Amino acid sequence: MTLAEMETLVYARPASLTEMPTHYCPGCTHGVAHRLIAEVIDEMNLRERTIGVASVGCSVFAYNYFDFDWVQAPHGRAPAMATGVKRVLPDRVVITYQGDGDMASIGMGEVVHAAARGENITVFFINNANYGMTGGQMAPTTLPGQKTTTSPRGRDVETQGYPVRAAELIATLEGASYVVRRSLHDPKNIRLAKKAIRLALETQVRGLGFSLVELLSICPTNWGMTPVQSLKWLEEHMIPYFPLGDYKIHPAVAEIKV
Amino acid sequence: MARELWKGNIAIAEAAVRAGLEAYFGYPITPQTELLEYLAMRMPELGRVFVQAESELGAINMVYGAACTGVRVMTSSSSPGISLMMEGLSYIAGTEVPMVLVDVMRGGPGLGNIAPAQGDYNQIVHGGGHGDYRPIVLAPSNIQEAIDLTMLAFDLAEAYRAIAVVLLDGSLGQMMEPAEMPPMRPLKTTYPDWAVRGAIGRERRVLSSIYLDPPLEEEANLRILRRWQQIEANEVRYKGYYLEDARFVVVGFGTAGRVALSAVRAARAEGIPVGLFRPITVSPFPDQVLRQLADQVEGFLVVEMNTGQMLEDVLRAIEGHAPVEFFARLGGVMPLPEEVLDEIKRMTTAPLTMDGHPRERWLQRMLQPA
Amino acid sequence: MQTEIIIAGFGGQGVLFAGQLLAYAAMDNGLEVTWIPSYGPEMRGGTANCTVIIADEEIGSPIVRNPQVALVLNRPSLDKYEPLVKPGGLLVVNASLVDRNVDRRDIRTVLVPANEIAENLGDRRVANMVMLGAMLSNQPVLSLEAVTKAMEEHLLSRHRNLLPLNVAALQEGAKYLAEQLQSA
Numbered sequence: 115m116t117l118a119e120m121e122t123l124v125y126a127r128p129a130s131l132t133e134m135p136t137h138y139c140p141g142c143t144h145g146v147a148h149r150l151i152a153e154v155i156d157e158m159n160l161r162e163r164t165i166g167v168a169s170v171g172c173s174v175f176a177y178n179y180f181d182f183d184w185v186q187a188p189h190g191r192a193p194a195m196a197t198g199v200k201r202v203l204p205d206r207v208v209i210t211y212q213g214d215g216d217m218a219s220i221g222m223g224e225v226v227h228a229a230a231r232g233e234n235i236t237v238f239f240i241n242n243a244n245y246g247m248t249g250g251q252m253a254p255t256t257l258p259g260q261k262t263t264t265s266p267r268g269r270d271v272e273t274q275g276y277p278v279r280a281a282e283l284i285a286t287l288e289g290a291s292y293v294v295r296r297s298l299h300d301p302k303n304i305r306l307a308k309k310a311i312r313l314a315l316e317t318q319v320r321g322l323g324f325s326l327v328e329l330l331s332i333c334p335t336n337w338g339m340t341p342v343q344s345l346k347w348l349e350e351h352m353i354p355y356f357p358l359g360d361y362k363i364h365p366a367v368a369e370i371k372v
Numbered sequence: 373m374a375r376e377l378w379k380g381n382i383a384i385a386e387a388a389v390r391a392g393l394e395a396y397f398g399y400p401i402t403p404q405t406e407l408l409e410y411l412a413m414r415m416p417e418l419g420r421v422f423v424q425a426e427s428e429l430g431a432i433n434m435v436y437g438a439a440c441t442g443v444r445v446m447t448s449s450s451s452p453g454i455s456l457m458m459e460g461l462s463y464i465a466g467t468e469v470p471m472v473l474v475d476v477m478r479g480g481p482g483l484g485n486i487a488p489a490q491g492d493y494n495q496i497v498h499g500g501g502h503g504d505y506r507p508i509v510l511a512p513s514n515i516q517e518a519i520d521l522t523m524l525a526f527d528l529a530e531a532y533r534a535i536a537v538v539l540l541d542g543s544l545g546q547m548m549e550p551a552e553m554p555p556m557r558p559l560k561t562t563y564p565d566w567a568v569r570g571a572i573g574r575e576r577r578v579l580s581s582i583y584l585d586p587p588l589e590e591e592a593n594l595r596i597l598r599r600w601q602q603i604e605a606n607e608v609r610y611k612g613y614y615l616e617d618a619r620f621v622v623v624g625f626g627t628a629g630r631v632a633l634s635a636v637r638a639a640r641a642e643g644i645p646v647g648l649f650r651p652i653t654v655s656p657f658p659d660q661v662l663r664q665l666a667d668q669v670e671g672f673l674v675v676e677m678n679t680g681q682m683l684e685d686v687l688r689a690i691e692g693h694a695p696v697e698f699f700a701r702l703g704g705v706m707p708l709p710e711e712v713l714d715e716i717k718r719m720t721t722a723p724l725t726m727d728g729h730p731r732e733r734w735l736q737r738m739l740q741p742a
Numbered sequence: 743m744q745t746e747i748i749i750a751g752f753g754g755q756g757v758l759f760a761g762q763l764l765a766y767a768a769m770d771n772g773l774e775v776t777w778i779p780s781y782g783p784e785m786r787g788g789t790a791n792c793t794v795i796i797a798d799e800e801i802g803s804p805i806v807r808n809p810q811v812a813l814v815l816n817r818p819s820l821d822k823y824e825p826l827v828k829p830g831g832l833l834v835v836n837a838s839l840v841d842r843n844v845d846r847r848d849i850r851t852v853l854v855p856a857n858e859i860a861e862n863l864g865d866r867r868v869a870n871m872v873m874l875g876a877m878l879s880n881q882p883v884l885s886l887e888a889v890t891k892a893m894e895e896h897l898l899s900r901h902r903n904l905l906p907l908n909v910a911a912l913q914e915g916a917k918y919l920a921e922q923l924q925s926a
Contacts, residue, residue, distance in 0.1 A: 162572040167437070168580070177578045183568045185440045186580035188463050191433035194425065198437025198445070199568070201421040202395050206570045224433070227426035377762070377769055377777075377896075514800075547778040547804050548762065550769040627804075634802030709803045 128152035130161045132181045141341025143298040143331040144172060147240060148179055150308045151209070154315055155182070164207045165199055167192040169221075171213035172246040190221025193228035196235045207318055208235045214255040215245040218280045222254075225284065225326075232289030232323040236314045239280060242331040243352060250336030254278040257355055262336075277355060281328045285361035291323035293362040297330040297353060299345045306358075312372050322366050330356060375550040381406040383515050383551060384448070384474055384538060387522035389414055390556045393472075394443040395421035397434035401453045402486040403542035404476035408448065428453040432460030439469040440579045442567025443560065444526050448474035450542070451492050452483065455500070461535060462501030466581030468596065469566075470529035472522070473507070474538045476545040479704030487704025488543035488627060493681035496537055497655045504593050506600050507535040508607065509655035511625040515549040521652070523554060528607060532599050533566075539654065541627050541677060543706060600656075609652035610661060614640060618647030620720055621665055623686055624675040625651045628707060632675045635712035644720050654682060659689040666690035671724045673697045675712055677705075680731040687730075695724035698734040743798050745883045746806045748823055749873075750791035751815025751836070756870035760813070761792035763874065767884050767892035768796045776804040789818060796883055811881055813873050815856070817841065834877045836869065852876055852919060859914050868911035875915025886916050 127133075130152035138144045155161055164182045168174060170189035177184030187195040192210035200208040210217075217225050217239050225237060244262050245251040252262040252269060255277050259268040269277075285293040292314050296307035307329055314325035330352050332344035339347060378386070385407045388396070396415055398408040408424070415422035421438070425431035431447045438445040449457060454475050464471055477492045479485040494500075497509050508528050512518040518540060525536035563569060568577050583589035613633060615621065624632040629650035636648045649665065651658050666672070671694055674683045683698050690696070699715040701707040725733075747764065749757045761777050768775035779792045793805050808831075812823040815836045827833050829848045838857030854876045856869040878886050890909055897905055 163570050165568055165570055174582065177580065181571075181576055183571050183576050184578045184580075185437060185568055186467075186578070186582055187436070188433065188459055191429065191436075191460070194430040194433035195437035195440075197423060197430075198395065198397065198434035198439070199441055200437075201423060201434070202438045202441045202443050202445075203569060223426055224430055227430060231423075375769055377765055377775075543778060543804065547776055548765055549776050549801075550774070630801075631803040631805075633800070634806075637802060706805055708805065708807045710807050 128156045130155040130164075130181055132179055134178050136179055137175060138172065139335040141332065141334045141344065142172075143242075143329075144240065146298050146304060147238065147329050147331065148176070150304070150311050151211075151238060152180060154308060154311045157312070158315060158319065160207050160315065160319070163205070164209065165203070167196045167199065167208065167210040169210065169212040169216040171216045173211050173213060173240065174247065176211045190216050190219070191224055192216070192221065193224040193233070193235065193237060197228055197231070197233050200233065200235050204234070207315065209238060210235065211238045212240070213246065214239070214241045214243070214253045214280075218254040218278045222278075226287070229284050229287045229290040229324045229326065232291070234318055234321055234323055236318050237326040238311070239326055239328040240331050241280070241328055241356065242333040244333055244336050246333045246336055250333070255280075255356070257351055279356060281326065281361045284326055289324050290326065290362050291364035292317040292325035292367045294360045295328040295330065295356060295358050297348065297358055299330065299332070299348045303358070309372065313367065313370060316370050316372060317367050320366075320370070322364060328356075330358075375552055377548050378515050378519070378551045378553070379406065379546065379548045380515055380518055380540065381476065381545040382410045383519050383553070384522045385410040385414065386553060387519040388446050388472065388526070389418065390554055391523045391526040392444045392557050392559050393420065393446050393526070394559060395438040395445045397423045397425050397431040397438070397447050399425050399428050399431050399449065399453060401450045403478055403488075403545050404448050404450045404474065406545070407474065407476070428456035429460070432457040432464075435471050436460050436464050436467070436469070439464060439471045440467070440568045442563035442569065444472075444530070446472040446474065448476065450476045450478045451480050451489075454492060454495065458495070458501040461507070462503055462505065463581045465501065465505035465507070465535055465596070466503060466592070467579050468533040469579065470533050470536070472525045472529055472536050472538065474522070475540070477539070477541045485704045486542065488541035488677065488706055489702070489704050490541055490626060490628060490677035491681070492539065493654065493676075493678055496539055497657075497685075505535075505596055506655060507537050508532070508603060509537045509539050509653065510609075511539045511652060511654050512544065513626050513630040513650060515544070515547070516551040517652070518544065519551055519553060528603075532603055534599065534603070539626070543627050604656040607653060608656050608658045608661070610658045611650045611652060613648040613650070615647040615649065615665070618645055619670045620644070620646040620673065620716065621649050621669050622646060622673045622675055622712070622716065623649045623651070623662070623682075625654050625682060628675045628677050631707050631709055632712050634709035635716055638709065638713045639716045644716060646716055646720065651682075654685075657685045657689065662686060662689040663691060663693070666693035669694055671695045671697065671719055673699060673715055673719050674730070675707060675715075676700045677707065678702065680734075683731060692726065695726050696730045697724070698730035700734065744801070745796045745811065745881070746809040747794045747796070747811040747813070747877075747883070748791055748809045749794070749813040749815075750789070750819035750823055751870075753790040755790070755815045756867060757790050757813075757815060758792050760870040760874050761794045763889060763892055763896075764794045764796070764884065766896045767889045770892055770895065771884065771888050773798060774801050776801050778804040791819065811877060813877055815839065815869065815873060820844070832877070832881050834873055834880075836873060838869070850880065852880055854915060854918055856915065859918060860911055863907060863910055863914060865907055868908055871908050871911035872915035872918070875912040875917075876919045878912075879916040879919045886912065
């Protein structure tokens with residue numbers, strides 16, 4: 115056996131990702147989330163069947179990075195657009211990829227009703243506690259006291275209200291079958307996030323209804339921290355407010371073994 | 373095919389079904405709700421898609437998604453609901469995917485009322501949504517036309533990758549007339565080369581209205597404009613009545629047009645040489661025909677159920693080559709043929725002027741105590 | 743040649759259906775026809791009216807200020823439409839629900855106790871058909887037979903069992919008028 119023959123491939127770009135370098139800031143966890151989704155789509159052999167619905171925000175160009183069909187929704191409307199695609203093509207896998215401003219603020223109506231209808235789509239919800247693309251404004255997920263460009267003295271809950279816990283809210287709906295929150299701040303949690311992505315897509319492939327994976331993410335640029343500081347800040351500040359866990363698992367989903 | 377008695381809203385719904393409508397998304401609003409209700413029954417029984425959306429925002433974006441798959445898709449609403457849809461309409465225009473929109477207009481602005489009006493003319497014909505795009509707008513004035521133009525709307529939307537609107541007022545949605553429904557057309561089995569349906573054995577496709585690089589957006593705008601020029605060249609439609617020897621011409625679309633027809637007939641019975649010009653496409657607007665008519669007649673009377681939104685297009689089209697008068701009822705009040713007849717008589721007996729604006733003269737008359 | 747007919751009453755008195763029946767009969771007889779309703783926002787109990795226009799050419803306006811014929815099923819409708827009927831036109835009044843005389847002398851007036859006649863037939867809800875019958879025997883826009891046939895052809899199958907009652911009401915309305923004219 116030669117040395118070359120002994121080489122084993124342990125890491126490669128998933129086929130569901132294109133060769134295009136992303137525009138995301140250094141350290142941003144969008145890249146991690148993209149890769150996990152692409153890996154699962156590869157593993158489930160869904161690339162040719164998947165249609166993505168991009169949102170408005172930092173992930174507006176998600177369609178450049180995934181090597182399958184995409185459409186691009188207006189701000190917040192991705193779950194409605196996904197509904198249109200999925201109802202016409204029920205045997206395709208339809209995903210949305212949305213940030214917190216997009217899904218939990220301007221698009222709250224669309225996501226809540228897509229879930230209430232039990233729309234057989236999967237929503238990947240990236241929660242980084244601010245509006246990243248427009249330069250770090252207060253989001254519905256901005257923590258109490260957290261400074262952003264529109265809460266310069268820190269979010270004052272008396273005048274600016276409280277953060278929205280989206281997974282918990284969606285989980286109250288009968289039509290939602292799989293709703294969980296995971297985090298991308300360390301390898302262990304990244305592995306758990308990937309498993310959740312797998313279960314969400316399994317939910318859809320098996321026709322079991324609406325699935326949503328909330329992924330706690332970092333935004334070093336707008337948070338004004340290094341990536342390492344950001345990961346620590348996520349763990350210390352975001353997780354206490356947005357506890358990780360399974361918020362809704364339909365019994366039929368619970369039986370899925372992956 | 374035998375004639376059947378059809379209510380406007382339901383006739384349009386069934387015509388859409390027969391045109392090959394595969395997916396409908398809507399939200400209740402008077403006076404178009406029967407359309408939604410009819411399709412709630414009809415689409416599932418044919419195995420086609422019907423979704424009652426959470427809002428008009430939801431509905432138009434479901435339409436957007438479905439349109440991206442290359443099937444025939446439609447939504448319907450009434451004035452306030454159409455306002456909410458403007459965002460999605462702009463995106464759909466920018467993405468160059470075809471769709472059909474039905475607007476059954478009611479009194480406004482604001483919540484207004486549920487009575488018939490034509491106040492959405494500007495919102496539909498001259499934009500509403502942001503950016504440079506123009507929808508094809510078909511304005512039926514009877515149920516048979518509503519059926520035929522709904523069928524046509526799907527063909528035109530597809531041919532030009534554009535939004536085609538069927539624009540009518542609440543009275544036409546609610547009224548019944550005998551009409552012939554065309555036979556059911558088969559559903560599409562092939563899809564255009566831009567349709568997003570999953571990258572099975574081909575390169576991936578992306579449908580988007582985003583062109584971050586300004587020169588590329590400029591190119592997209594020019595492409596949409598060139599397509600519009602073809603539409604203007606090929607798709608202008610109108611109907612003329614008693615125009616051969618007319619010295620005066622009434623111009624009205626939709627219900628205002630058919631009300632004017634009664635008045636024109638009554639005037640003819642009294643020996644007044646008046647005709648009727650009824651635009652069927654209000655976008656593209658029949659500019660050239662009106663411009664030619666302007667050289668042949670002594671004056672125009674524009675009749676609308678708004679404060680003169682189409683009037684501006686008539687004035688633009690005839691380029692000052694004939695005097696124009698204006699008459700309207702507003703806010704859900706329908707004009708009566710008797711009123712239009714009075715206006716015809718006034719126009720044909722009093723001296724006409726090119727000075728000032730016809731809306732201003734009409735407003736002065738409206739505000740005079742009876 | 744065009745005939746405009748307004749049918750007006752309370753919501754629930756069947757004025758819209760009576761108008762639709764006329765529209766079906768007109769269509770089946772090869773005529774042009776429009777039917778247009780007008781009602782308040784309430785679902786039940788408010789005022790309702792519809793305008794039916796029957797003609798032998800393309801119909802222009804679906805509404806008119808001065809109809810040739812008005813069928814008024816209650817007092818508010820009489821008050822509203824009595825002044826509007828064209829001179830020489832026809833006003834059919836549901837005498838059961840109207841407690842005043844008709845003032846105009848330049849129109850033909852027919853008073854029909856439609857509710858009583860309907861109740862004698864066993865169902866107050868067919869007062870609308872009594873009124874329609876009374877109108878038809880005095881306005882030759884469509885024959886009684888044509889309207890009866892239209893009812894047979896177009897009455898929804900779930901209402902089929904009501905067909906004999908409705909036909910009887912139409913005939914009673916027409917006959918009542920004939921009797922009235924004979925005794926006059």
